[in-house]
Amino acid sequence: MQVYEHHASSPPLQAALKGTLPHSISLSYRTKHPSRTPNAHILATFPPAASTDSIPRCWAAAYLDRSMRPETELWIFTTGEIPGHCESPDEKEGFCTECKKAVLSLIDYMGTLPIPPMHPWNEPAMELARQHEKEHPQTGPDAVYPPGPGLYMRHLLIPMVVTLGACHHEVVQLLAEAGMLRKEFPGHEADLNKFWFKVADLPQTRDLPEKLRWGEMREKDLAIVQARTSIPRTARTLLSLKSVGVFEKATDKPVAWTFLGLDGSLTTLHTEPEWRGKGIAKAVTMKIFKEHAPELAVDDEENAWAHADVYVGNVQSESLCRSLGGKPSVKILWVRVHITKRDSSVT
Structure with a gap:
C-alpha cells in the first residue's frame, strides 16, 4: 500500500481525521499542534490530492518526528480502531486485512526515512542511556532491566527504535506479531484507558x-x-x-x-x-x-x-x-x- 507525505493542513487528511473523531483524537490534535519541527513527517495511505469522496474506507495515518526523542516520536491511527469498522464475518475480531496493511505500510515507509540528530537539549537523556548500558550490559529482547530513569532512555542507543504513544492496543498487538515490539523496554505491560469528554x-x-x-x-x-x-x-x-x-x-x-x-x-x-x-x-x-x-x-x-x-x-x-x-x-x-x-x- 502506498504512503504519502502530507502537510499539517492537508484538506483530505484533516477531513478524514475529523470524520473519525473521537477515535482519531490523539493524531488529530498532534497534527494541529504548532510545536512542529522541520523533521516532522505527517503520513497517510491516501494522497494529499485526494478528494474527500475518494478517501478509501480503510486507511492509516501517522505523525513522526524522530528528532523529539526521548519524548514521544510517533502517533498512529487507523480506521480499524473504530468499533464495527470491519464488516467481514471472517474478521470479526481484530483489524481487517486492509487496515493491517495500511499500518504496516506506514511503518515500512518510516524505516526508509533518514534519522535526524537529537536536539541538543535532550542530550542528557542519551547520557542516562549510556550509563544504564554500563551498569546493565546485557542487550536484546530477552534482557531484563531493573526499574530506574535509565531504563526509559536505554532504547536511545538503538537508532531505529521509536517511542510510539497513545497507541490502540490492537495496533500494538499487530506490531508485536510483526516482531517490532521491543519488550525489554517499558510500556508494553502498562495499559491505559483513554477517556473521552x-x-x-x-x-x-x-x-x-x-x-x-x-x-x-x-x-x-x-x-x-x-x-x-x-x-x-x-x-x-x-x-x-x-x-x-x-x-x-x-x-x-x-x-x-x-x-x-x-x-x-x-x-x-x-x-x-x-x-x-x-x-x-x-x-x-x-x-x-x-x-x-x-x-x-x-x-x-x-x-x-x-x-x-x-x-x-x-x-x-x-x-x-x-x-x-x-x-x-x-x-x-x-x-x-x-x-x-x-x-x-x-x-
Missing part, C-alpha cells in the same frame, strides 16, 4: 479557595513540574503546551497544574499534598478543557472533544475523569517499536 457536557468550573488564584505555568515554575513527574519532558516542550496553574496569592507558589500534551491529552496533572481533597484537580481539568480544547477536535456533528489517558488501576484519576462525564473508550499503550525489524510473513 464532550466539552459541551463538562460541569461548570468551580471557584478556587480564597487564598488561591488562577494563572498559567511560567518558565520559572517548570523545575517543580519536572520534579513531580517521571515522564521525560523538556522545559522547551512544556513551554510549548497550553497550561493552567493554581497559585498561592501570598507566595506566588504553584500548588496545582496541568497541561494539554502535544496530542491534546490531559497531562502532568498534579496537586501538591497540602492542597489535595479540595476539588482543585477537578477544577484545573475543567478549566483547561474549556479554555483550550473547544476548537481543536471538532467532529462532523460540531461536537468538540477532549481526552485523557489514565493508567489502569489509577483509581483516583479514573474517578476524576468519570466525575467529569468521561467514559473509558479503549485500551492504549506507550511502547518502543523497532521500525525496521518487521517479520515479512505478517501482512
Whole structure:
C-alpha cells in the first residue's frame, strides 16, 4: 500500500481525521499542534490530492518526528480502531486485512526515512542511556532491566527504535506479531484507558479557595513540574503546551497544574499534598478543557472533544475523569517499536 507525505493542513487528511473523531483524537490534535519541527513527517495511505469522496474506507495515518526523542516520536491511527469498522464475518475480531496493511505500510515507509540528530537539549537523556548500558550490559529482547530513569532512555542507543504513544492496543498487538515490539523496554505491560469528554457536557468550573488564584505555568515554575513527574519532558516542550496553574496569592507558589500534551491529552496533572481533597484537580481539568480544547477536535456533528489517558488501576484519576462525564473508550499503550525489524510473513 502506498504512503504519502502530507502537510499539517492537508484538506483530505484533516477531513478524514475529523470524520473519525473521537477515535482519531490523539493524531488529530498532534497534527494541529504548532510545536512542529522541520523533521516532522505527517503520513497517510491516501494522497494529499485526494478528494474527500475518494478517501478509501480503510486507511492509516501517522505523525513522526524522530528528532523529539526521548519524548514521544510517533502517533498512529487507523480506521480499524473504530468499533464495527470491519464488516467481514471472517474478521470479526481484530483489524481487517486492509487496515493491517495500511499500518504496516506506514511503518515500512518510516524505516526508509533518514534519522535526524537529537536536539541538543535532550542530550542528557542519551547520557542516562549510556550509563544504564554500563551498569546493565546485557542487550536484546530477552534482557531484563531493573526499574530506574535509565531504563526509559536505554532504547536511545538503538537508532531505529521509536517511542510510539497513545497507541490502540490492537495496533500494538499487530506490531508485536510483526516482531517490532521491543519488550525489554517499558510500556508494553502498562495499559491505559483513554477517556473521552464532550466539552459541551463538562460541569461548570468551580471557584478556587480564597487564598488561591488562577494563572498559567511560567518558565520559572517548570523545575517543580519536572520534579513531580517521571515522564521525560523538556522545559522547551512544556513551554510549548497550553497550561493552567493554581497559585498561592501570598507566595506566588504553584500548588496545582496541568497541561494539554502535544496530542491534546490531559497531562502532568498534579496537586501538591497540602492542597489535595479540595476539588482543585477537578477544577484545573475543567478549566483547561474549556479554555483550550473547544476548537481543536471538532467532529462532523460540531461536537468538540477532549481526552485523557489514565493508567489502569489509577483509581483516583479514573474517578476524576468519570466525575467529569468521561467514559473509558479503549485500551492504549506507550511502547518502543523497532521500525525496521518487521517479520515479512505478517501482512
